[in-house]
Amino acid sequence: MKGIRRLAQHLDISIGTVSRALNGRPDVNEETRRRVLAAAKELGYVPNQSGRSLRQGTTNIIGFMMQTGTEITGQGDTFFMSVFDGVQAVFGRHKLDLVALLCSSEEDPADYLSRVVARGFADGVILSATQRHDARVELLSERNIPFVTLGRTLTDAGQPWLDLDFEGMAQASIDRLVARGHRRIAVTRPHDDVNLGYVFVERCREALASHGLALEEELIFRSTPNEAGGYQVGRELLSLDERPTAIVLINETIAIGFYRALSEAGVKPGRDIAVIGRYSPHAQFLSPSLTCFRLSLRDLGVALAETLLSTMPVFREHYPHGTANKLWPMELVEGASDALHIHQP
Amino acid sequence: MKGIRRLAQHLDISIGTVSRALNGRPDVNEETRRRVLAAAKELGYVPNQSGRSLRQGTTNIIGFMMQTGTEITGQGDTFFMSVFDGVQAVFGRHKLDLVALLCSSEEDPADYLSRVVARGFADGVILSATQRHDARVELLSERNIPFVTLGRTLTDAGQPWLDLDFEGMAQASIDRLVARGHRRIAVTRPHDDVNLGYVFVERCREALASHGLALEEELIFRSTPNEAGGYQVGRELLSLDERPTAIVLINETIAIGFYRALSEAGVKPGRDIAVIGRYSPHAQFLSPSLTCFRLSLRDLGVALAETLLSTMPVFREHYPHGTANKLWPMELVEGASDALHIHQP
DNA sequence: CATAGTTCCGTAAACGTTTACGGACGCCGA
DNA sequence: TCGGCGTCCGTAAACGTTTACGGAACTATG
Numbered sequence: 001m002k003g004i005r006r007l008a009q010h011l012d013i014s015i016g017t018v019s020r021a022l023n024g025r026p027d028v029n030e031e032t033r034r035r036v037l038a039a040a041k042e043l044g045y046v047p048n049q050s051g052r053s054l055r056q057g058t059t060n061i062i063g064f065m066m067q068t069g070t071e072i073t074g075q076g077d078t079f080f081m082s083v084f085d086g087v088q089a090v091f092g093r094h095k096l097d098l099v100a101l102l103c104s105s106e107e108d109p110a111d112y113l114s115r116v117v118a119r120g121f122a123d124g125v126i127l128s129a130t131q132r133h134d135a136r137v138e139l140l141s142e143r144n145i146p147f148v149t150l151g152r153t154l155t156d157a158g159q160p161w162l163d164l165d166f167e168g169m170a171q172a173s174i175d176r177l178v179a180r181g182h183r184r185i186a187v188t189r190p191h192d193d194v195n196l197g198y199v200f201v202e203r204c205r206e207a208l209a210s211h212g213l214a215l216e217e218e219l220i221f222r223s224t225p226n227e228a229g230g231y232q233v234g235r236e237l238l239s240l241d242e243r244p245t246a247i248v249l250i251n252e253t254i255a256i257g258f259y260r261a262l263s264e265a266g267v268k269p270g271r272d273i274a275v276i277g278r279y280s281p282h283a284q285f286l287s288p289s290l291t292c293f294r295l296s297l298r299d300l301g302v303a304l305a306e307t308l309l310s311t312m313p314v315f316r317e318h319y320p321h322g323t324a325n326k327l328w329p330m331e332l333v334e335g336a337s338d339a340l341h342i343h344q345p
Numbered sequence: 346m347k348g349i350r351r352l353a354q355h356l357d358i359s360i361g362t363v364s365r366a367l368n369g370r371p372d373v374n375e376e377t378r379r380r381v382l383a384a385a386k387e388l389g390y391v392p393n394q395s396g397r398s399l400r401q402g403t404t405n406i407i408g409f410m411m412q413t414g415t416e417i418t419g420q421g422d423t424f425f426m427s428v429f430d431g432v433q434a435v436f437g438r439h440k441l442d443l444v445a446l447l448c449s450s451e452e453d454p455a456d457y458l459s460r461v462v463a464r465g466f467a468d469g470v471i472l473s474a475t476q477r478h479d480a481r482v483e484l485l486s487e488r489n490i491p492f493v494t495l496g497r498t499l500t501d502a503g504q505p506w507l508d509l510d511f512e513g514m515a516q517a518s519i520d521r522l523v524a525r526g527h528r529r530i531a532v533t534r535p536h537d538d539v540n541l542g543y544v545f546v547e548r549c550r551e552a553l554a555s556h557g558l559a560l561e562e563e564l565i566f567r568s569t570p571n572e573a574g575g576y577q578v579g580r581e582l583l584s585l586d587e588r589p590t591a592i593v594l595i596n597e598t599i600a601i602g603f604y605r606a607l608s609e610a611g612v613k614p615g616r617d618i619a620v621i622g623r624y625s626p627h628a629q630f631l632s633p634s635l636t637c638f639r640l641s642l643r644d645l646g647v648a649l650a651e652t653l654l655s656t657m658p659v660f661r662e663h664y665p666h667g668t669a670n671k672l673w674p675m676e677l678v679e680g681a682s683d684a685l686h687i688h689q690p
Numbered sequence: 691c692a693t694a695g696t697t698c699c700g701t702a703a704a705c706g707t708t709t710a711c712g713g714a715c716g717c718c719g720a
Numbered sequence: 721t722c723g724g725c726g727t728c729c730g731t732a733a734a735c736g737t738t739t740a741c742g743g744a745a746c747t748a749t750g
Binding site: 349365368393 | 735736738
């Protein structure tokens, strides 16, 4: 005899009463409830999740999907840990558990999702690293699984999303650099089809155009989102016949490798080239200090959670409006890396 | 009508046959199997995980437990991503899925485990960041849940473990530094009760003793496992009346902050002080290059997975011996940071 | 033709919960 | 005394699978 039956037998009451007692139902004598709880602790009883899920059709689990594998590895970093922190702060209030769904780089992300989540594994999903066209969005929306994306995508199923304000970053960076006299400005973008790359580059292009400048193709560097990618960008940049006088780095970690490549060539950020990047715990310790854009990842996590819950009937009352479809602003942290001013001839 | 019943109704066959067809049982006509699979795809049927788990008592999910929260955040890093990669390479062969169980720093880790895993959420667990005394080990062993730990612990339930060879690192580091004439050698250790701290410091002490040297208390620096911790260590070290001539850093990311603190004071690794650390994708880009210990995290992940599976009856035949209770060797990568030689007076 | 064996499929029980329903019992007011 | 009401509890169905069991149809063998 196992599970709730064992408990009921031990107490000589029915399993219905045991269940009600454990779940805090009102129609159970307080004395019996006390006995049940005591016995549960004594016998080390914990309700079986499968049985509960099967009956209730709910798992109390929210999945945060992320991809493993070496090339994306640099992105994992502390970024997600901080976001998780915020997400959990909200989930904790509703007995929801957050787990990270780790999709191997060898498997198709949509297949993975279909396999693990459409089976009723999670009550809701948070999607990150949205691609330009993202089959995962279609899948979840077809299956009516509540979800929210961190990052926009062209695949529109009416889902709520949050995203970093890459447009704002692009605009502010370009304006700032142009104001300092830069005319030849480089940008980086991710190596893959993650949507933010398109958004960022396009806005850079527009911002430059508004100043009467063009974004030259040879100044758009593709880079894996890790240190090695940044190093590669640095090498390529240095090998150009006509170097740019400034660059905007879209990923957090690439600044490290980029700095190194410059350093090896005796090129110093802030003196020989202006560099603007993204904040990360590492960037903080770069020298010369990196001018970068930062935001509160924890707050972003909170917003993600609230937005997701606002789409779920059970929780909607707590989060009537949510925070959906919002660009998350980034704040400029002034450093020394973009101190270089170009004097017009 | 939902689920497998709907499929059966649609095909006008019994649910038993549908189930057998989907699960690749031999006792089903190939033609019917074809029809079932086609219909499943057409209707978008995916088996419900709860129903399956309830019946089979198995979930096909392995949990990798990790803690979120800011102070440990630096440790997350790319370390785990690489380990996951190896774990998944093995799990992929057995239709097992890896998920990261994210325990909020606000919840007791053992409570968390009991809540999420004892409920039958996962078939097995990988525990990381084992504390000196770790209640999670007791819990899992009481509940007979297969698990393996990455890191040793004094809490012994006969569980299999793998660990990095911190003893080897300690010994080699000390030997190397002493051979270069260093007498006053500092070490770092984690701020919390994670077991590796004790192991590492003790072995350093022994190694020093074997050379007739003592490990002075003021030269043992506690540090959070992130950049900020490293910076703090650097500041403290610099403020000592009598500075050490060498230091061994136990965590991967602290070198970054440590370098920065030194740099601010005009102290250069390899010239003014010898530094030995751990490899990380960042460390690779430090200047002067960091002498550090590295290992294949992917291989470690593979071993973790194989060891876990070897303890699970269903998979035992594939992994008869496992790789349990092994210290994972680290290889020394020579850099410039420990080039300083002390000439004896 | 009888028998045995093989191939395939349907039936129904079981997994561990939750919960709608109804009943037993005691209490109160009419 | 009776009906009504409130409190508490037991019964049993339901959730969606898997699988042991048995049987029908067919084939092979003598």
